[in-house]
Amino acid sequence: MPAAAVPGARGRGVFIAFEGGDGSGKSTQARLLVERLRAAGHDVLQTREPGGTEIGERLRALVLDPQYAPVDAVTEALLFAASRSAHVRQLVEPALAAGRIVVTDRYVDSSVAYQGAGRDLGTGTVARLNDWATNGLHPDLTVLLDVDTATAAARRTAREQSAGGAGPDRMESEPEAFHERIRRAFAERAAADPGRYLVLDAARPVGELAEAVLERVTALLEGRESSGAMAPDGTPSAGSRP
Numbered sequence: 001m002p003a004a005a006v007p008g009a010r011g012r013g014v015f016i017a018f019e020g021g022d023g024s025g026k027s028t029q030a031r032l033l034v035e036r037l038r039a040a041g042h043d044v045l046q047t048r049e050p051g052g053t054e055i056g057e058r059l060r061a062l063v064l065d066p067q068y069a070p071v072d073a074v075t076e077a078l079l080f081a082a083s084r085s086a087h088v089r090q091l092v093e094p095a096l097a098a099g100r101i102v103v104t105d106r107y108v109d110s111s112v113a114y115q116g117a118g119r120d121l122g123t124g125t126v127a128r129l130n131d132w133a134t135n136g137l138h139p140d141l142t143v144l145l146d147v148d149t150a151t152a153a154a155r156r157t158a159r160e161q162s163a164g165g166a167g168p169d170r171m172e173s174e175p176e177a178f179h180e181r182i183r184r185a186f187a188e189r190a191a192a193d194p195g196r197y198l199v200l201d202a203a204r205p206v207g208e209l210a211e212a213v214l215e216r217v218t219a220l221l222e223g224r225e226s227s228g229a230m231a232p233d234g235t236p237s238a239g240s241r242p
């Protein structure tokens with residue numbers, strides 16, 4: 001059976017982002033959602049940031065490799081924004097235009113939280129930089145996996161040990177206060193725009209979280225189907241720009 005474009009989307013797909021701190025389990029949840037959507041016959045692009053494109057993967061290596069520490073905060077923010085710009089223009093926008101569902105592991109909120117709050121560049125400044133980088137493209141839904149910093153740190157350590165001691169990347173090596181600022185910034189973004197967020201307690205069992213995500217995404221897709229995805233003036237309403 002051919003993979004189905006989103007019904008009723010009329011050429012505009014649905015854009016879903018997963019966000020959360022290191023060790024929140026969002027990559028697992030993104031993968032589970034993609035598997036379930038594909039099993040239901042949807043055409044899904046699964047992607048991640050930083051990365052997703054060839055240039056993005058190279059920027060990823062540059063910005064995360066502990067070998068390049070210290071990188072100043074502005075340079076770091078610009079590298080993430082550059083990777084995101086390529087990602088949106090080369091991959092996300094074309095997929096949405098083709099009516100596909102795009103699921104990304106991290107997006108703008110990661111920069112606002114890590115560089116804006118974690119590195120203290122200011123959340124407003126980083127949000128504006130990223131609006132420019134993405135041409136103002138916002139997810140239709142952001143799933144935020146909220147986890148307390150102690151649990152997240154324990155999960156990261158377990159993951160590193162099972163991965164054979166690859167060692168933490170530049171962000172993971174930051175102190176607890178850095179991760180605490182990030183957690184707060186994510187929560188503030190979600191609270192400012194509750195209709196576009198699903199905030200989940202990442203300490204809940206994996207299967208239960210996956211159910212909650214699927215339920216919300218199903219409701220989003222059904223809403224699209226019944227309303228059509230076009231604004232009254234004929235412009236696309238989804239993969240929205242504010």
Ligand code: TYD
Binds near residue numbers: 022049111171
């Ligand atoms: P990654 O190995 O993908 O970790 P995770 O599985 O937690 O997503 O590394 C991405 C790291 O880069 C993570 O520590 C968050 C950080 N990051 C930023 O600081 N700013 C950003 O804009 C993005 C996308 C990621």
